[in-house]
Amino acid sequence: MKNVILIGMSLSGKSTLGFKVAERIGYRFLDTDKAISKNENMTIEDIFKIKGENYFRRLESEFITKIPKNQSLLISTGGGMPIYNNNLYKLKEKGKVVFLNVPIDLLLSRAKHTKDRPLLRGDYKEKMYKLYNQRKNIYNKADIIVNLGENIDENLNELINKLRLG
Numbered sequence: 198m199k200n201v202i203l204i205g206m207s208l209s210g211k212s213t214l215g216f217k218v219a220e221r222i223g224y225r226f227l228d229t230d231k232a233i234s235k236n237e238n239m240t241i242e243d244i245f246k247i248k249g250e251n252y253f254r255r256l257e258s259e260f261i262t263k264i265p266k267n268q269s270l271l272i273s274t275g276g277g278m279p280i281y282n283n284n285l286y287k288l289k290e291k292g293k294v295v296f297l298n299v300p301i302d303l304l305l306s307r308a309k310h311t312k313d314r315p316l317l318r319g320d321y322k323e324k325m326y327k328l329y330n331q332r333k334n335i336y337n338k339a340d341i342i343v344n345l346g347e348n349i350d351e352n353l354n355e356l357i358n359k360l361r362l363g
Contacts, residue, residue: 198269200292207276208307209299219271228273258282264291296339
């Protein structure tokens with residue numbers, strides 16, 4: 198079966214929802230940030246701090262080349278993965294790309310309570326708006342767009358329904 202690849206802003210629920218959807222539809226779950234972190238033997242935050250964002254983006258691009266096609270994988274990507282190095286189009290070659298579209302106010306509410314997102318250090322509101330505006334046009338080129346809210350069960354059902362229809 199074709200892979201499903203989730204894209205979207207940091208804190209949009211790609212990992213949380215992705216894992217639950219994978220269980221429901223019988224796919225294997227893969228989180229690219231966790232896989233990269235494991236391969237590098239350091240946290241994403243440390244990769245950013247020690248080796249820099251450009252190095253991390255290169256790792257993301259290299260990771261995409263290793264994703265097998267048609268393996269019934271549900272893949273959660275880092276928020277920036279589809280943005281750099283034409284990665285969105287590389288991801289589309291690996292499976293069906295799904296944008297988890299979450300309203301900015303909900304993302305901001307979630308960002309208030311997180312400390313492990315290197316790109317949201319300091320004034321997280323300003324940074325979140327900036328990233329949201331920079332990335333949204335690329336995210337909107339996904340094969341499927343799923344609009345999500347606060348209710349996790351509704352989000353889960355919405356995503357599964359869109360995958361069935363898409």
